[in-house]
Amino acid sequence: MIDRASGLGPDVTPEYRELVERWERKAERTPPRTGKGSGAVDRTISDMPLKPVYGPQDVAHLDLTNDLGVPGEYPYTRGIHPTMYRSRLWTMRQFAGFGNAKQTNERYHFLLSQGQMGLSVAFDMPTLMGYDSDSPKSLGEVGKCGVAIDSVRDMETLFDGIDLGQITTSMTINGPAAIALAQYIVTAENKGIPRAKLGGTLQADILKEYIAQKEWIFPPRPHVRIIVDMMEFCTREMPKWNTISVSGYHIREAGSTAAQELAFTLADGFAYVEAATKRGLDVDDFAPRLSYFFNSHIDFFEEIAKFRAARRIYARHMREKYGARDPRSWQLRFHTQTAGCSATAQQPENNIVRVAFEAMAAALGGTQSLHTNSMDEVLALPSEKSVEIALRTQQVLAYETNVTNVVDPLGGSYFVEALTDEMERQVEEYFAHIAEFGGMVEAVEAGYPQREIADASYRYQRSIESGDRVIVGVNAFERPDEKQDPNLLKIGAEIERGQARAVRDVRANRDGAAVEAALAELKRACAGEANVMPYLIDCVKAVATEGEIVDAMVSVYGRYTETTQF
Amino acid sequence: MTAAAGTTNDRPLRVIVAKAGLDGHDRGAKVIARALRDAGMEVIYTGLFQTPEQIVQTAIQEDADGIGLSILSGAHMTLFPLVVEQLKEQDAADIVFFGGGTIPADDAAELKRLGVREIFTPGAPLSEIIAFVERECGKRRELVG
Numbered sequence: 001m002i003d004r005a006s007g008l009g010p011d012v013t014p015e016y017r018e019l020v021e022r023w024e025r026k027a028e029r030t031p032p033r034t035g036k037g038s039g040a041v042d043r044t045i046s047d048m049p050l051k052p053v054y055g056p057q058d059v060a061h062l063d064l065t066n067d068l069g070v071p072g073e074y075p076y077t078r079g080i081h082p083t084m085y086r087s088r089l090w091t092m093r094q095f096a097g098f099g100n101a102k103q104t105n106e107r108y109h110f111l112l113s114q115g116q117m118g119l120s121v122a123f124d125m126p127t128l129m130g131y132d133s134d135s136p137k138s139l140g141e142v143g144k145c146g147v148a149i150d151s152v153r154d155m156e157t158l159f160d161g162i163d164l165g166q167i168t169t170s171m172t173i174n175g176p177a178a179i180a181l182a183q184y185i186v187t188a189e190n191k192g193i194p195r196a197k198l199g200g201t202l203q204a205d206i207l208k209e210y211i212a213q214k215e216w217i218f219p220p221r222p223h224v225r226i227i228v229d230m231m232e233f234c235t236r237e238m239p240k241w242n243t244i245s246v247s248g249y250h251i252r253e254a255g256s257t258a259a260q261e262l263a264f265t266l267a268d269g270f271a272y273v274e275a276a277t278k279r280g281l282d283v284d285d286f287a288p289r290l291s292y293f294f295n296s297h298i299d300f301f302e303e304i305a306k307f308r309a310a311r312r313i314y315a316r317h318m319r320e321k322y323g324a325r326d327p328r329s330w331q332l333r334f335h336t337q338t339a340g341c342s343a344t345a346q347q348p349e350n351n352i353v354r355v356a357f358e359a360m361a362a363a364l365g366g367t368q369s370l371h372t373n374s375m376d377e378v379l380a381l382p383s384e385k386s387v388e389i390a391l392r393t394q395q396v397l398a399y400e401t402n403v404t405n406v407v408d409p410l411g412g413s414y415f416v417e418a419l420t421d422e423m424e425r426q427v428e429e430y431f432a433h434i435a436e437f438g439g440m441v442e443a444v445e446a447g448y449p450q451r452e453i454a455d456a457s458y459r460y461q462r463s464i465e466s467g468d469r470v471i472v473g474v475n476a477f478e479r480p481d482e483k484q485d486p487n488l489l490k491i492g493a494e495i496e497r498g499q500a501r502a503v504r505d506v507r508a509n510r511d512g513a514a515v516e517a518a519l520a521e522l523k524r525a526c527a528g529e530a531n532v533m534p535y536l537i538d539c540v541k542a543v544a545t546e547g548e549i550v551d552a553m554v555s556v557y558g559r560y561t562e563t564t565q566f
Numbered sequence: 567m568t569a570a571a572g573t574t575n576d577r578p579l580r581v582i583v584a585k586a587g588l589d590g591h592d593r594g595a596k597v598i599a600r601a602l603r604d605a606g607m608e609v610i611y612t613g614l615f616q617t618p619e620q621i622v623q624t625a626i627q628e629d630a631d632g633i634g635l636s637i638l639s640g641a642h643m644t645l646f647p648l649v650v651e652q653l654k655e656q657d658a659a660d661i662v663f664f665g666g667g668t669i670p671a672d673d674a675a676e677l678k679r680l681g682v683r684e685i686f687t688p689g690a691p692l693s694e695i696i697a698f699v700e701r702e703c704g705k706r707r708e709l710v711g
Contacts (some may be wrong), residue, residue: 125588141645181605214590214614255593279672341593345668345688360576378688380640391705454596462598463693474689484671564598564613565585 012056020055027052036476039468041386044385046257046297047459048422054414062417067312075315077308077420079366080331084257085404086477087352088153090362091369092394095168095337097122097147098381099495100502103156104147108162110384114391118200120170121158122146122362123180128215128496130176130550134500142496146172150503151545155191165193169200170245170335170387177204177244178226179549181537201242201291204230207268207440211449214562215248217550220441222557224531226408228275233287233533238249244272245291245335246295251449252295253408255339255457259423263296263430264440264449266313271440273322283322287329296358296365297339304410305360307365310334313424345474346482356393358554363403364410370394380488447565469500477534503545517551518542576606579703580608581632584621586649589639591616594666596630596633601692602699625661631703632662642677644671650681659682660710666690 004503033041043049051058062068069075072082081087094111096119097104108119123146126138127408132150133142142148147153157168164187174181181202185195206223209216227244236245248265257265269290277283295311296303314332318324338358343351351374357370372390374382398404410416437443444450463469470476522535539549583697588687600705603609610628612621625633634682638647646665653659659681666686671676674685686695 125590125641129588131588137588139587141639144640210592215588253593253596305656378668380668454600457593458597458600460693461601471689473591475691486672490670493644520567563614564611566599566609566611 004089020115023053033114036467037470039466040454040463042173044257044258044302044419045297045460045469046302046456048257048259048302048419048426054418056414058414058418059421062421063111067421068411068417071295073318074327076311076331076555077204077323078411080311080333080368082407084366084407085363085398086407089398089404090367091117091119091168092391092398093120093335093369093371094391095120095122095170095172095371096386096387097124098145098489099143100148100499101489102142103495105158105160107384108158111387112162112167112393113397114388116391118168118170118369121160123173124148125169125215127546128175130174130217130546130554131355131505132545133496134503135547138500139494140496142264142499143286146497147544148495149318150499152183152186152504152540153502153506153543155180155187159187163193164188165197166193170203171200172247173188174206174213175215175223176546176550177202178230178536179540179546180535181230182385182540183546185537186540195238197240198238199240199242201245202230203247203293203459204244205246205268205272207271207444208247208251208265210444210560210562211251211255211264211268212256212453216560218557219554219560222446222526223560224272224275224441227272228279228281229531229533231272231276231286232279232281233396233531234289236283236552243286244288245293246272247293249293249295249337251453252297252339253435255341255460256453257456258297258299258302259426260430260449260456261308262313262423263304263434264293264453265294266317267425267431267434267440268308268504269314269441269442270317270322273318274439277322277516283318283324284326284329285324287318287324288326288331290332290333291368292332293517294334294336294367295339296359296367296499298342298358300357300361301410301416301419303361303422305416307334307336307362307367308408308411308416308420309423309427311366313427321460324379333368335369335371336365338362340377343373343375345378345484346473347479348375348379348485349474349489351378351392354387355390356444357398359393359397360401360403363397364408366408376485376488379427379484380490383487383489420554426452433511447563468519506543506545514542515539515548516546519544519548523552571636576693578606578608579700579707580630581699581703582610582612582625582628582630583620583632584612584616584624584633585614585619586621586635586637586645587639587641588618589637589641591638592636595634595636595639597692598636598666598695601696602634603634604701605696606690607699607703617619617621618645618652621649622652622656622658626656627657629662631706632664632705634699635665637665637667640668643673646652646677646682647680649673653681660706662699662706664698664702665708666695 073078125141246269248261254262315330374386524534664684
């Protein structure tokens, strides 16, 4: 223990030292708790070691100006805006999509009528992987995990009656993100809304697909090239669009620790920054419109520390390493979603409680937007009632709990500051490992993050199995007599048949020669150096389907296959 | 578990862990693959995006005792029955076919009626899955040799 705290603590007096020593003696004599879940009292859910109590000695090395600062100032540990939620609440943005475009459009209208502020589109597996609904590859998958979008006709139905000049839309689309952007632009422009007026973002983070979510199309290098094409195009033509959103959510869902989520996500983001600057873009021209997406898991303080550390690490790297001069390039803006993997199929109502804690961690961590999971998502697509409860959870948090009234209320907590610092240290360690591979693309190609995550996920599962950790309703407090709610939302085979019929109709009722010509031009652009975005827009205008566009691109780039490991 | 766990006739039990369709959720499949391996079995993980034909072919070529299929995309009512059909067509219905994923209880009951031996849903203990595979694949090994 040091004699004098420098930045954060008051002077440590002899009286205080004596008190601490007394506590240490007592603590040593106190036997640890036994029984349910007692095997993990000394660590976080990510196995980060925890002391029973924290004090000034744990934060003595932190510098008040350079490590904490104030909200709205570098390094933004305490938030990116000076008064945070006092000036503007986070955007309540519920991720939704199922069945066909018409069904999902109805859900959007419902959510907007209930106070949701922005849209977030979930696409089905065939759309994410670039197959049309009538492809043999799509068998059984159409409309199941999200909405089926085959052509711009579906995109028009999806946003029917919604003013795209007013609403902001986030699309989780990764592999075919550039195609979805083209479809969104054409949908808006057909209604007379110019692309310059469109606001929203694309989750176009392909590196995390290879790492975690596994919905890819092309190999990493051409995929990264297309992402840079989008960044360049949006920088030039879409001033209100947040070009790409880089996602750690799926990394965490795949079983990573909090530090891995942060390290791999930020490393992915930096890989795009490097690729774009290599193209010749000025970092300050595109960085202010990058955004991030994190998971909010059930370990309350660890998550808050993760969000705070994320901002600090990002600011430091963007300023010091990438030479950004515009403060907006230093600010890490992020969306948060509560952890799907923390929800349980057993006693699903308990998920409402988990979501509320996770949402509060996101708010205390300073998120810019939030999705709260529905209690039944672990069983099936969420019902309208459970989606409403999830949205109301955010509204109660925002308007009733008053946690929004003071910025970074846990700033200065010995524990939270120490944990934030430890998070940063672990992330920097991962960065050093990634650098040994030559960069994130190379590390991903070598399967490094994939292995780290699989190891962590297995360790966690074993800790549940051993009873070191408790999951209520799963390995403790079970109800053997539990009956599952029979009224789950299911997508029947008729949706797939209808969607397959619709895409065949689209192909039959268009100028086939124009489609062929647009696709041929696109292939030339893919093989050459030109930005592919204008060519994609031409294909969409000619009503080429997503599957056709992807096939044309695959003929140039090939499809990625993973080296399997477990 | 005893020292002989996972083995019969001197050779360890061999299990295929499979992912089908367009579903990329592989966390569960990988955890199961590791757990079965740690229990002393030989595990072959197919990797993602396999067709039912490919899965059954792999199982036959590898002389596997069991196939565990993981589906979290909602396509279970299409893909599980196709694997059952393939197993019958290839005269390989003795291979123990089980699975897991986000599968509602009524769908799981229907799949078991169609010939899937067991469906494990989120929260199922690894010990329970291992015990099932050892018991059922062990019985199959005794019959087939």
